[in-house]
Amino acid sequence: MDPRVRAAVTSKIAEAIGAAGEVKEIQRRIPSSSPQDLALGIAVGRIYNSFHYQTRRILGRDATAAEFLEFLELLGSKMPEIRRALQ
Template sequence: MDPRVEKAVMSKIGEAVGAAGEIKAIQDAIPAASPQDLALGIVVGRIYNSFHYQTRRILRRDATEQEFNEFLKLLSDNVGEIRRLCQ
């Protein structure tokens, strides 16, 4: 993954963790079978959106399969912190 894209994604992970109050407010506003699953979906969606649009903005193209796989690894490496946010 291009280091500029990785930096943007890591920044978004930090931003999402820092926005725990916003995530909790959305979680509380939408009834769901599992509030934790809803919160996790919101956070992962925000992070994926950052990856997608930063790749297009910085590299001026869609991510390759290899870059997407690198994104998935980055996401899985940080899933513990993301899940803690969703508790």
Template sequence: MDKKLEDKINEKIRDAISGTSEIDALAKSMDSAKAGDKSFRYGVIVGRLYNSFYYQCRRILKRDPTDGEFAEFVEILAKRRDEILKNL
């Protein structure tokens, strides 16, 4: 994966972890039962990160991500899963 892209993805993960109050508010507005559901909030974060990954590929690389880049993105998420969940 391009170093600039990888750095940006890691920055977006840090941003997502620090912005959990927004995710909590979203979860509460969707369904009060989901407000405490970590899997729902984790899904929101993963969705945000996937969107950022795709957008950053288009912005930095001027193209859609390759299958290999997507696999690397998934690997980054897998490595940082516990860190993300701990901060929810």
């Protein structure tokens, strides 16, 4: 993954963790059979959106399969921290 994209995604992960209160408020207002899954989906969606658009903005193209796998590895390594922030 391009270092600029990595930096943008890492920043978005930190932002998602920092905005856990916003996600919890959305979770509170939208009924769901699994509120924890809804909150996690919102956070991961925000991060994926950043990866997708930052790759296009910085590199001027879609991510390659290898870059997407690297994104998933980075996201996976941060999942415990994201989950803790959403509790």
